[in-house]
Amino acid sequence: MRLSSRLKQIADFINDEEKIIDIGCDHALLDIYLYENRKKMKIIASDIHEKALNQAKVNIEKYNLQDKIKLRLGDGLDVLKKNEVNTVILSGMGFLTITKILENEKLEGINNIVIQSNTDVVKLRKHVIKLGFCIEKEALVKDKDIIYTVIRFTRGNEKYSYDEIYFGPKILENKDELFYEYYNKKLLKYENLLLQLPKYEIKSIIHHKRLIRILKKEVAK
Template identity: 35%
Template sequence: MSLLRLSARLKAIAELVPDGIGAADVGTDHGYIPVWLAQNGYGGKLYATDINKEPLRHAKQTAAEYGQDGRIEFHLCDGLSALKGKNIDTVVIAGMGGENIASILEAAPWTRENSCFLILQPMSKSAHLRKWLYNNGFRVLSEQLVDDSGIYEILTASAGTDEPYSPAELLIGHARLIASDPLYEKRLAQLTDKIGKEVSGLSASLKSEALERLTDTKETLLSLQKLKSSGFKAGD
């Protein structure tokens, strides 16, 4: 039987899954994460959910192709809705927007009550996700950047109280967690450039909504510039 090979992004996510009693992959699509876990010694139960039929069919097909169909329980459902009451200690939600990830967690407060280990990989709006985690009783435990034809962010979190974020840290993660990442400086430069352009665009606009956003965006830019000039390295 052949072994599934993962992309750099998916491999970095899958390698963060600790062995345990149950792991759920939400929005599994192709099903690569649970199939890889089954093939690589995960000992607990594996769950895969998707809100759409076609991706779930694809996931079942991947499992069959790699001889793991008996190892994974599949659910057609929104987020974690079909998994309440199951013995799950790790939840993976990857490849969706940060707002969608936060909504899925909001609808499943048991993930916090049961101190589940969360592995989250937002494709956008990671600042929204960090803010939501901070306001909803989760502590971010690690931050990681992965280069896979673009830079991807991977966060892990669990129930707990976190330290407050600066505007820049909402975008990139707590400096103490991310500053030693090999891609940190590149990501910080990208974000500074992006927010700098937003400030220029908003400054040139005459619309009242633009003026309202300008103050916040300028504050974020200043915060990013401060972080950059601080030369913060994890452990400082």
């Protein structure tokens, strides 16, 4: 089975013998790929919507994996029993949905979270770090002309600079072609926005000037 480059990057951030839950699995293609390629994994695929979970069921049965991938219907971490998994995958959702799902006492038993948020990646880094995690791995990935950020958080405490929170500490350590493409586009967007901002938007002007300064510093080759 072939995965999109976005889902493949998420799969690459999962270790071979992890016990995972893929929350919001929808089609469950990621889970089918993970089982097919790493037979030792324990996998739970869950979704809050019955229609999505039915689609997952159809796909899982197509690959004859109904005994290998457990399906759960329900909201976020609520579907878990104690110590069932050590790693959570949250992908293809927005910042608010993801942070709401993480607001759950069952997070205590979780050691790793692999996240691909469709929105507010900078806010997401800040939020998950505050929950007692640090950033273990990060990558930018391009899929059908959209550049996504995939992050693997693990339990731990680390201090990060403003630039590290903004770009991602691991992404900054290893700037690739996608980094320059992604952040040069952002730089251009903010420069144009700054030209259009009315003079009374003082806070926004200061904020965007700061972003432009750090973007210029980091994208200069």
